[in-house]
Amino acid sequence: MTHTMRWFGPNDPVSLMDIRQAGCTGVVSALHQIPVGEIWTVEAIKERIQIIEKDNNKYSPLKWLVVESLPVHEDIKKGLSSCEYFIENYKQSLQNLAICGIKTVCYNFMPVLDWSRTNLNYEMPDGSKALRFVWEDFAIFDLYILKRPNAEKDYEIELRESAKNKFESMSAEEIETLKNTALLGLPGSEEAFNLSTFQGLLDNYANIGDAELRANLYYFIQQVAPFAQEIGINLCIHPDDPPKSLLGLPRVVSTENDLAQLMQACDIVANGITFCTGSLGVREDNDLSKIIKRFGERIHFIHLRTTKREENPLNFHEAAHLAGDVDMYEVVKAILQEQNHRKNTGKGDISIPMRPDHGHQMLDDLNKKTYPGYSAIGRLKGLAELRGLQMSIERNLQ
Template identity: 70%
Template structure:
């Protein structure tokens, strides 16, 4: 695999030298300074590449390996007539990225919120801090802080009543903290959505059910994936995080069936997957190793992290990378076999970009200001563990008989 880390740009407290010293060859970044829906100009793309590669002549080289993310405008997700212009802008951005030699582009199709947690500093048994999602806490926000119309129907009565009691005992600071955590914007942003006006954003999806959102996703990919295919760019959708509906909003990239439907909607190799074991692993009905095997030829980017489901299965926290509910050995083995299949079939570049997704805030980073989930030391630990696992699997496979050649079949 091509080992990478996410970098949020020059303002990121984790430096490019930190990423080099972690053992990475690739950087995962984006032009966060540009508004969603704008065309990414070649000049801005090359400027970011120059920053990433500035020290390459004197130090271990880095390159911009993956765009994460090229965001999809809400107009496209809602299927409004103006989506045609935003789709044209997206196609133009892909052309400009290809002109600069960037060939892997991650995106997601989650309405309004990119990802959701209720605690950004959950204390683990070793004293490190992790991201956590608690269904009852989310109900507190939805029922008592936002007071979304019709929200009560989305929660079990016992959860709703417990949420109301919890809210009654919360301080103003606790309420503000939960609100800001739930409304946190895109990863890398320190700004949350404003509570005032947030309900309006939800209301704009009132007539959009899962079938409609899925149709809008399929329409989008049918317009952009053929362009990406011509350009030699791989698009890779990130699964929903968490992989179930929230705030009355549908989510349609949560299961193997969702993925199969998306790939069938536009049957070209460029229409691919960001295989995130953390997001998909929140659901007990997602067999991660089986998904890696079934869709291996569509995996263009890998996020390896392990989430741990709690007593209420809708509750989860970010576990250590080799712990949690993900069978990381089985997953990484399937990914290594997929890379070997690509090499055996002469498919050119066979190393799939991988980053250790999220990481605990630990050691010196407990005193440092970092983006939630993106501290340096926690991700360094995760990458070290994952690299060791990958190394052991490759040595073990080399000692076995040559693996059966697996032929990728595009889903009709």
């Protein structure tokens, strides 16, 4: 695997030198300053490449290997007539990325929200801090802070009652913290959604259910993936995080069957997968090593992290990279076997870009402001553990 880390650009408190010293050769980045739906110009792409590679003659070289993400406009997800305009813009951005030598582009198709958590500072037994999702707390946000119409039908009566009791005992500060956490925007953005306008965003999906969202996703990929393949780019969809319906919105990239339907909808290599073990691993019914073996040639990018399901299996927190519910040994073994298969058959990129996802905030980083899940030291610890695991498996596979 090619070791990379996500870098949110010049404002990221984690520096390119930090990433370099962690042992990475690749950078995962995006042009977060460009509004969703607008074209990424060659000039803007080259500017980011220059920033990433400016010290390559002096230090160990870094290269911008993966775009994460080139966002899909909401009009495409909703299947509006304006989606054609935004699809053409998307294709032009892909063309410009190809001109600049970038071959891997990650995206997601989650409506309105990107990944969702209810606690960004969950204290672990060792004093480090992790991301956590608690279903009851999300219900509190939905039922009693957002007050979404008809939200009651999405929660069992016992949960509604316990959420109400907990909400009534919460301080104003606790309520505000939960609200801000639930409304957090895209990773890399410091702008959260506004509660006063958020319901309107959800209302736009009132007539879009599971079948409609799948159709809109398949239409998008059928228009874009063949073009991407022509210009040498692999697209890779990120699974839903968490992999379940939230706020009455459908989510259609949560299971092995979801991935199978998407791969079949446009059966070419450029229609691929970002294999995120954390997102898929939240669901006990997802057999991760089996998914790798089934869709190996379509995996173009890897996120390695693990979550730990709690006593209530709808709750989870980000565990240490080798300590959660994901069998990381079997996952890494299956990835390396796929890479060996590519080498032996001459198909696909032999070394798949991988980044250690979501590290714990720990040590000196506890005193710093960082993007949630993306502090330097926690990801460095995860990468070191994963690198050691990779080496031991590689030796056994020889």
